[in-house]
Amino acid sequence: MQCPKCHAPMHTYNRNGVQIEQCSGCRGIFLDYGELEALTRLEAQWSQPAPPPPPAAPQAYPAAPPAPAWGAPQPGHGGHGGHGHYGHHRHKSFGHMLFSS
């Protein structure tokens, strides 16, 4: 399916047994009827003895900024296991690229 917001393809993955569609472009998430409730229920079960509620002002937008669908899979998104190429050390070849026409 296509993202209603940015029209990039959406990929399905499984989170705690709930099927979720995530946009490969803007990272927005589509939930079917009842899925938000299912996730909330699961989260409540998970954090039953948790002390105070999580801090207010939840992340309004994913921390990773939007990227185009033709780009590399971004870290932590979509369950594709992508992690980019910037790790603990910037690759020498990219260092050269930063300074080249």
Added chain:
Amino acid sequence: MTADTGADARNGTNTGTNTGIGTNTSTSIGTGPRPTPAPPALIPALTARAKAAAHAHPHPHGPTALPPCTCVGATLADRQDATVVRHAGTVAKAHAPDTDPAALTLRVATAARLPDVLLPPLGPTPATLHDRPVTLWPYGLPVDPDDPDAAPWEAAATLLARLHRTPVPAGLPPMRGPAKAARALGRLQAALRSTPHAAPRAAALPVLGAWATLPAWARAEAPMPGPWALCHGDLHLGQLVRHPAPDGPWKLIDVDDLGAGVPAWDLARPAAWYACGLLPPDEWTRFLTAYRRAGGPAVPADGDPWPALDVPARALTVQTAALAVTKALAADRPLDEVEQAVVDACARMPSVPAQASRPPRPAPGFPG
């Protein structure tokens, strides 16, 4: 319902301690056509020009017998399209042999008029030396390639925003970004023609395929769409210097590609690096946020910038991939991990339709 959630993004930022950047210290003035090497006499002549200019100010009363000079001097770049030498506080640049002198004069004059954004030249008109146009500039301290954490992303973005907000000077030719991309593809095609091996040809196919899907304007086959802005045309980290060295404000250098065009092109290299998974998200965010704060017109003030960035970032990705494959072909070596990431992005492009240049706004409660 579309729920934007930070749940999956919590482990989504990867802030590496970036070290080990390469040792390319060139001032990087573009990648030129191969066939015409600089004449051997050019560098000595250019050095003499820089030296004369460097000593012009302390001795304003005409030629005097100078004591032997002990100034710092160096060849900063010697490539097919540009030779740059430094003598003390003066830099002399011999531009590409195919440079249009009238266009270069207009570009240099633009730099002279925008000294807060572009490094101002030492003289208004290019000279000629060994059939090459030559310009003189004050020396500025470049970004340290060995210290990528010091990359001045905010300064670069702010300078670009100011450049893009400047009215385009009358008569200034188009920004040369798309022409440079087309030239990179031409070099790849030439390299392929002289390569009998199948493997490198396979690496080049996704690059040629992605190029074919770009709109004509991005391939320099049609005028760029408006509205036009004053653009740098070849932004990368080698195009920033501090002047006066070593701790003056950052300025943009290299006016060879300066001109009127699509301002998103100047954001497209960092955008392409980020899209290809090479530039960490936090550095991309710093760059983009600073550009927006400075009122840059290339992207909407908020929301998704990719509808504006998509085509230029694709073009810069294809250009980078083309040059990488060309280099690998010439050296008869496989692509490294970074080059492969850029080629892989090219391979994904044809399956993703190019985004419209207008940002599609999310309709509240879209019909399900």
